Amino acid sequence: MFALVDVNSMYCACESVFRPDLKGKPIICLSNNDGCVIARSASVKPYIKMGAPYFEIQHIIKEKQVTVFSSNYPLYADFSNRFMAVVANLVPQIEVYSIDECFADITGMDALSSWSELGHQLKNDVLQCAHLPVGVGISSTKTLAKLANHAAKTWKKTGGVVDLSSPSRQKKLMAILPVSDVWGIGRKLAKRLNQSGIETALDLSRLPTSQARKLYSVVLERTVRELNGESCLQLEEIASAKQQIICSRSYGHKVMDYELVRQSVCAFAERAAVKLREEKQYCRMVTLWIESSYFTTQQPYHHGHETQALVYPSQDTRDIIQAAVSILERLWQPNMKYSKSGIMLSEFSPSGQIQLNLFESGPRFRHSGELMQTIDHINRNKGSIWFAGQGIQSQAMPWKMKQQFLSPRWTTKFTDIPLVRC
DNA sequence: TCTGGGGTCCTAGGACCC
DNA sequence: TCTGGGGTCCTAGGACCC
The missing domain is CATH 3.40.1170.60 (MutS, DNA mismatch repair protein, domain I)
Incomplete structure (x- = not known):
C-alpha cells in the first residue's frame, strides 16, 4: 500500500x-x-x-x-527536509520523489487506524511541525496513489485526503479523470491516446496490456497494469546514484564578450564539480554547450555543444574547468549574442583509479583530494573562495541571473533569521 | 528588454563483430 | 551473378517527470 x-x-x-x-x-x-x-x-x-x-x-x-x-x-530545500522528516517519522519507509512530494510504504498500517485516519494524521502533523499544507492520496499502486492525490487536491470536500483502496472507488474516479491526468501520460502520449478513442483514465485501464506494449511502449504497459491495481513500481528508499550532473543557467543579460562567457562557464564548472564531490563520484566526460536566445527574432537560434573525455576520471575542479574552457574555445563564435550556457558531467566511477598505459604518468595534480576537501570545507563553513576563472565578484557580471524579488533565507543563513521584537 | 533547470528511461538506427 | 543472420554496443533524440 x-x-x-x-x-x-x-x-x-x-x-x-x-x-x-x-x-x-x-x-x-x-x-x-x-x-x-x-x-x-x-x-x-x-x-x-x-x-x-x-x-x-x-x-x-x-x-x-x-x-x-x-x-x-536554500529556503525550499530546508523546508523540504523538514517535511520529509515529519512523514518519515510516521511511516515505516519513504521515498523522496521530488522537493515537494514523497511516497510512503504504509503496508499493514490499517491494522491501527483506517487509511483515511492515517492520511489525516500525516496531513495534520506536517502542518503542525513543518507549517506546510499537504494533500494525501492512498492506494495499492504508486500510479493509483498519484491519482488519489490528484483528486485530494482537486476537490475541496475531500479534506485533502483520498483513500482509493477500493476497486469500485478506483473505477469511479478513473471514469471522470482525463487520461492526461495519469502519471506518465504527457502531452504527446495523451494526444495519441485520444486519437485512438482513449479519453479517460478508465479507458486506458481497459487497454489490453499486449496492445499497450505493441502500439506504445513497455512504459505504457506498466502504467496500464498499475491502474488495474498490479503494483509494478516499487518504493525506492535509497536514491540511486546519479548518472549525470548538469549545471546550467540563462544569463541575466545577453553576452557577446568571450571573457564573460568564459567566466560563466568556469562558475558552472566549479558548481558542477562541487556536486560531483558531494556525490562521491569521479567523472570521465565533460559536455559543454552555449546558446543564443531561443525566442529572439534578431538572429537565428544558435546552439553549440561538444563533449570531451578527461584523461583520468576526476573530481578536481581544475580538470573540469580546463576541459570546459578548451571546449568553449572551439565552440566560440564572435558576434553572437549568447544567453545561456551549461555543463554536464557524465560517465561516473566511484574512484579515480584506472589502469595506466605506457604513455601516461598519472593524474595531473598532486594532493588533489586534499586541496578539494579543504576548499569544500572552507565554503561549507561560511567562507567563500573560488577559482579566479569565474571573475571577481565585485565586477559587473551580466551573466549572473536576475533575482529581483528574493526573500531572506529565513532558516539557513544566520543574518537572515527573523527577529522578534518584544 | 524580459521566456527555468535538472533529471531518468526508452527506442531506433547505425556500426561493428562473427 | 548470386550477397545471411544474429548479436552487442553506442548514440541521438524523444518523451516523461518535478
Missing part, C-alpha cells in the same frame, strides 16, 4: 511561513532568472497560467496586487 504526500503550492507555501501577512493573499514564485511562473497560490490559479513569462503578466500582477518572489532554493 502506498501513500503519496505532496505539498500544495510548495514554493508559495514556504514563502508565506514567515510572512503571516500574506496568508490567503495571491502569491507567485518565478523560475531562475525571474523568467516564468513556476508556483502559484490557490487564489492566483484562475488568472495566471503555470509557466507564463513574467514580463507578459506584469499588468495582471499590478491589477490583482500579486506578491512576487524569485526562487529561493
Whole structure:
C-alpha cells in the first residue's frame, strides 16, 4: 500500500511561513532568472497560467496586487527536509520523489487506524511541525496513489485526503479523470491516446496490456497494469546514484564578450564539480554547450555543444574547468549574442583509479583530494573562495541571473533569521 | 528588454563483430 | 551473378517527470 504526500503550492507555501501577512493573499514564485511562473497560490490559479513569462503578466500582477518572489532554493530545500522528516517519522519507509512530494510504504498500517485516519494524521502533523499544507492520496499502486492525490487536491470536500483502496472507488474516479491526468501520460502520449478513442483514465485501464506494449511502449504497459491495481513500481528508499550532473543557467543579460562567457562557464564548472564531490563520484566526460536566445527574432537560434573525455576520471575542479574552457574555445563564435550556457558531467566511477598505459604518468595534480576537501570545507563553513576563472565578484557580471524579488533565507543563513521584537 | 533547470528511461538506427 | 543472420554496443533524440 502506498501513500503519496505532496505539498500544495510548495514554493508559495514556504514563502508565506514567515510572512503571516500574506496568508490567503495571491502569491507567485518565478523560475531562475525571474523568467516564468513556476508556483502559484490557490487564489492566483484562475488568472495566471503555470509557466507564463513574467514580463507578459506584469499588468495582471499590478491589477490583482500579486506578491512576487524569485526562487529561493536554500529556503525550499530546508523546508523540504523538514517535511520529509515529519512523514518519515510516521511511516515505516519513504521515498523522496521530488522537493515537494514523497511516497510512503504504509503496508499493514490499517491494522491501527483506517487509511483515511492515517492520511489525516500525516496531513495534520506536517502542518503542525513543518507549517506546510499537504494533500494525501492512498492506494495499492504508486500510479493509483498519484491519482488519489490528484483528486485530494482537486476537490475541496475531500479534506485533502483520498483513500482509493477500493476497486469500485478506483473505477469511479478513473471514469471522470482525463487520461492526461495519469502519471506518465504527457502531452504527446495523451494526444495519441485520444486519437485512438482513449479519453479517460478508465479507458486506458481497459487497454489490453499486449496492445499497450505493441502500439506504445513497455512504459505504457506498466502504467496500464498499475491502474488495474498490479503494483509494478516499487518504493525506492535509497536514491540511486546519479548518472549525470548538469549545471546550467540563462544569463541575466545577453553576452557577446568571450571573457564573460568564459567566466560563466568556469562558475558552472566549479558548481558542477562541487556536486560531483558531494556525490562521491569521479567523472570521465565533460559536455559543454552555449546558446543564443531561443525566442529572439534578431538572429537565428544558435546552439553549440561538444563533449570531451578527461584523461583520468576526476573530481578536481581544475580538470573540469580546463576541459570546459578548451571546449568553449572551439565552440566560440564572435558576434553572437549568447544567453545561456551549461555543463554536464557524465560517465561516473566511484574512484579515480584506472589502469595506466605506457604513455601516461598519472593524474595531473598532486594532493588533489586534499586541496578539494579543504576548499569544500572552507565554503561549507561560511567562507567563500573560488577559482579566479569565474571573475571577481565585485565586477559587473551580466551573466549572473536576475533575482529581483528574493526573500531572506529565513532558516539557513544566520543574518537572515527573523527577529522578534518584544 | 524580459521566456527555468535538472533529471531518468526508452527506442531506433547505425556500426561493428562473427 | 548470386550477397545471411544474429548479436552487442553506442548514440541521438524523444518523451516523461518535478
